[in-house]
Amino acid sequence: xxxxxxxxxxxxxxxxxxxxxxxxxxxxxxxxxxxxxxxxxxxxxxxxxxxxxxxxxxxxxxxxxxxxxxxxxxxxxxxxxxxxxxxxxxxxxxxxxxxxxxxxxxxxxxxxxxxxxxxxxxxxxxxxxxxxxxxxxxxxxxxxxxxxxxxxxxxxxxxxxxxxxxxxxxxxxxxxxxxxx
Amino acid sequence: xxxxxxxxxxxxxxxxxxxxxxxxxxxxxxxxxxxxxxxxxxxxxxxxxxxxxxxxxxxxxxxxxxxxxxxxxxxxxxxxxxxxxxxxxxxxxxxxxxxxxxxxxxxxxxxxxxxxxxxxxxxxxxxxxxxxxxxxxxxxxxxxxxxxxxxxxxxxxxxxxxxxxxxxxxxxxxxxxxxxx
DNA sequence: GTCTATAGCTAGATAGAC
DNA sequence: GTCTATCTAGCTATAGAC
Numbered sequence: 001x002x003x004x005x006x007x008x009x010x011x012x013x014x015x016x017x018x019x020x021x022x023x024x025x026x027x028x029x030x031x032x033x034x035x036x037x038x039x040x041x042x043x044x045x046x047x048x049x050x051x052x053x054x055x056x057x058x059x060x061x062x063x064x065x066x067x068x069x070x071x072x073x074x075x076x077x078x079x080x081x082x083x084x085x086x087x088x089x090x091x092x093x094x095x096x097x098x099x100x101x102x103x104x105x106x107x108x109x110x111x112x113x114x115x116x117x118x119x120x121x122x123x124x125x126x127x128x129x130x131x132x133x134x135x136x137x138x139x140x141x142x143x144x145x146x147x148x149x150x151x152x153x154x155x156x157x158x159x160x161x162x163x164x165x166x167x168x169x170x171x172x173x174x175x176x177x178x179x180x181x
Numbered sequence: 182x183x184x185x186x187x188x189x190x191x192x193x194x195x196x197x198x199x200x201x202x203x204x205x206x207x208x209x210x211x212x213x214x215x216x217x218x219x220x221x222x223x224x225x226x227x228x229x230x231x232x233x234x235x236x237x238x239x240x241x242x243x244x245x246x247x248x249x250x251x252x253x254x255x256x257x258x259x260x261x262x263x264x265x266x267x268x269x270x271x272x273x274x275x276x277x278x279x280x281x282x283x284x285x286x287x288x289x290x291x292x293x294x295x296x297x298x299x300x301x302x303x304x305x306x307x308x309x310x311x312x313x314x315x316x317x318x319x320x321x322x323x324x325x326x327x328x329x330x331x332x333x334x335x336x337x338x339x340x341x342x343x344x345x346x347x348x349x350x351x352x353x354x355x356x357x358x359x360x361x362x
Numbered sequence: 363g364t365c366t367a368t369a370g371c372t373a374g375a376t377a378g379a380c
Numbered sequence: 381g382t383c384t385a386t387c388t389a390g391c392t393a394t395a396g397a398c
Contacts, residue, residue: 003363003398026207029391043364045393109337119341134351136343140330141352145322148329156290160300162317170315171322178359184380184381210373224382226375 007037009047009057016058017100024099025055025106055107062100063110066093070118079128080176086122087146087172094150101150119143130179138179145175188218190228190238197239198281205280206236206287236288243281244291247274251299260309261357267303268327268353275331282331300324311360319360326356 015036020028030051034041048054073089074082094101104110114120122143127135149168158164196217201209211232215222229235254270255263275282285291295301303324308316330349339345 003365005363007363030393031391039363040365041391042366042393042395046363051392105332105336105338109340114341117340119338123341136341137348137351138355140339140345140348141326141355144329144333144352145326146329147333148325148327149321151286151332152325152328155286157286157300158321159290159298160295160304160317164321167318167321170318171325174319174322174359178355184383186381188381211375212373220381221383222373223375223377223384227381232374 007039011037012044012047012054013057013061016054017061020055020058020103021097021100025058025103028055028058030054059103059107059110062103063112064116066090066101066104067112067116067118069093071121074121074125079125080180082125083122083129083142083176084172086118086125087142090118090143090146091150091168094147095154098151098154105147126179129176130181134179141179142175145171188220192218193225193228193235194238194242197235198242201236201239201284202278202281206239206284209236209239211235240284240288240291243284244293245297247271247282247285248293248297248299250274252302255302255306260306261361263306264303264310264323264357265353267299267306268323271299271324271327272331272349275328276335279332279335286328307360310357311362315360322360323356326352 012033016028016033019032019036028051030044031041033054034044044054048057070086070089073085076082076085119139122139123135126139126142130138149171152158153164153168158167193214197209197214200213200217209232211225212222214235215225225235229238251267251270254266257263257266300320303320304316307320307323311319330352333339334345334349339348
């Protein structure tokens with residue numbers, strides 16, 4: 001008779017997520033995860049071959065959550081408003097949980113089905129908002145700005161004064177206006 | 182009679198830089214640095230109190246190098262061309278040495294004198310290229326785009342096909358055109 | 363699936379002789 | 381400033397009983 005399960009895959013991932021959110025992925029240890037879920041570290045190896053496998057599941061979990069968040073933002077019924085809402089939601093997520101957000105751009109690229117990818121979502125709206133021929137470059141311009149601004153803001157890289165939030169808003173406005181059809 | 186110096190601060194920093202460039206800052210170890218410069222690890226502690234102190238010097242060295250590189254790019258005599266050249270140089274550096282580039286936005290923000298900061302350089306050119314009233318936000322827009330695009334490109338985050346380089350160029354063009362006075 | 367015990371490694375950092 | 385020797389700490393991962 002096997003031992004009774006004292007935890008679950010979902011709880012393990014949730015615990016690991018919380019630890020990454022607080023301390024960053026580099027400092028995630030199997031021992032800390034085990035302690036949080038209330039088991040001993042070696043027991044984790046019954047579910048995950050190694051630390052990398054656990055971290056992979058955490059990344060997938062974060063990726064899915066972000067995708068859901070941005071998809072929910074893109075429901076205004078207007079392509080331009082959707083783009084603005086997506087940008088705001090991404091920026092907000094990055095500031096709220098920088099370590100989780102960083103996970104999306106760390107290590108081997110996540111393989112995400114196209115129909116589930118935020119990239120495809122932005123591209124779709126951009127093809128309506130602006131000239132379809134230029135949609136790919138325009139989408140990359142917008143996403144790069146949001147990503148770059150968010151990570152720089154998290155890193156404390158804006159130190160010339162002025163309102164950082166105002167800069168974000170005006171950058172977003174200018175970008176949307178200049179890509180508009 | 183004290184022992185003869187077998188190395189120097191410059192060589193130690195250079196060695197650490199090379200290791201960070203190759204493997205990333207997280208994996209920089211005092212033992213590896215010592216081996217590369219040809220001394221024993223404990224000897225490093227005569228010059229640096231701890232690993233963080235050494236890494237701090239590496240960051241400062243990279244920061245100074247990047248600043249010099251971008252400042253040299255901004256000498257075309259024309260503000261708009263300077264901005265384009267800065268953007269290209271930053272993008273190129275980030276792709277060439279992603280781990281060193283990442284160092285600039287990692288950990289506690291680097292304290293850089295304003296007159297030596299790239300931020301001030303871009304702001305200066307932007308105030309000539311575009312409307313001075315909007316220069317701060319426009320500078321942040323431009324730098325965020327370049328930074329975001331570069332890090333996403335390094336992370337392999339552009340997977341919808343098309344030419345990534347063409348997207349960068351057209352994004353840069355659009356940005357410069359739409360901020361022009 | 364849980365546990366205890368432990369192997370095995372790597373790293374940061376200190377002590378003290380020269 | 382260099383060395384050897386060593387301490388301490390933390391971590392990944394495995395073995396094997398229950």
